[in-house]
Ligand SMILES: Nc1nc2c(c(=O)[nH]1)N=C([C@H](O)[C@H](O)COP(=O)(O)OP(=O)(O)OP(=O)(O)O)CN2
């Protein structure tokens with residue numbers, strides 16, 4: 001089994017509704033997103049998948065988040081959930097599941113991790 005990891009960053013603001021502390025107030029982070037994909041077969045170039053292809057798919061999602069107020073995204077404004085690192089990891093996972101699988105047969109999205117700071121991150125993966 002091979003595993004590839006790609007990271008990217010974006011800047012965005014959020015507030016955590018109902019949080020018992022200062023995170024309930026509007027504030028911002030430079031978020032880091034890490035994508036892990038896995039599969040068994042390499043192509044004739046010796047790649048599981050080109051890093052560039054994963055980066056391109058991740059950029060499609062991140063470009064919509066960059067310099068935004070995350071609470072305004074439909075996923076959070078209409079869904080009523082907070083834009084936590086956990087919920088963002090879930091959102092990005094669901095957004096990338098099909099595009100990653102379509103890059104090549106046998107390629108799977110393994111997990112998404114989202115850092116709010118260098119010291120704290122959340123990961124979403126399917127059981
Ligand atoms: N499980 C989670 N806990 C917290 C989240 C989250 O998304 N999931 N988010 C926050 C706030 O967004 C907060 O801004 C981040 O807190 P923290 O990582 O502690 O960052 P700080 O810059 O506030 O660091 P300090 O060392 O506490 O000053 C809170 N919890």
Ligand SMILES: [Zn+2]
Nearest residue numbers: 023027029116
């Ligand atoms: Zn925060």
